[in-house]
Amino acid sequence: MDQLGINWQGLLAQIVNFGILLVVLRAFLYKPVLNMLDQRSAKIREGLRQAEEIKVQAERAREEHAALIEQGRKEGQAIIARAEQMAARLREEAREQAKAEAEQFLARARAEIEQDKQRAIAELRDQVADLAILAAGRLLGVSLDKATHYRLIEEVLDEVELRR
Numbered sequence: 001m002d003q004l005g006i007n008w009q010g011l012l013a014q015i016v017n018f019g020i021l022l023v024v025l026r027a028f029l030y031k032p033v034l035n036m037l038d039q040r041s042a043k044i045r046e047g048l049r050q051a052e053e054i055k056v057q058a059e060r061a062r063e064e065h066a067a068l069i070e071q072g073r074k075e076g077q078a079i080i081a082r083a084e085q086m087a088a089r090l091r092e093e094a095r096e097q098a099k100a101e102a103e104q105f106l107a108r109a110r111a112e113i114e115q116d117k118q119r120a121i122a123e124l125r126d127q128v129a130d131l132a133i134l135a136a137g138r139l140l141g142v143s144l145d146k147a148t149h150y151r152l153i154e155e156v157l158d159e160v161e162l163r164r
């Protein structure tokens with residue numbers, strides 16, 4: 001292999017360093033991100049379950065409403081006219097209220113998702129910065145002050161975001 005210009009010791013050292021880097025990244029970055037995504041997925045499933053329960057309750061309320069209208073018809077023609085007017089108004093209010101509640105719920109869920117996303121991005125950015133500082137310090141064998149490291153990392157991250 002010396003004839004090909006391959007240094008076995010250097011190649012072996014690079015393979016070992018790469019393996020260590022993979023293990024560190026998997027332990028400190030991959031698993032926490034997956035855990036965070038699983039937790040967020042569970043929250044979304046819970047929100048969808050609650051939305052389904054609200055839908056079932058609205059359906060039950062609609063069925064109860066229909067029963068009240070039928071009872072009004074049996075009581076008399078005069079009561080029927082008033083009951084239909086009242087039922088129509090109540091249905092519209094219930095629809096408007098259910099629609100408003102659903103819109104509020106969706107708006108809160110979207111805002112919470114966006115906040116969680118921004119929080120996760122910030123946490124990931126901090127973790128990447130810490131890992132980059134640690135890796136740079138180990139690779140260079142020199143240690144700059146922490147403020148300089150963070151400034152350099154922020155500049156690189158901003159550049160990466162601009163290229164997207």
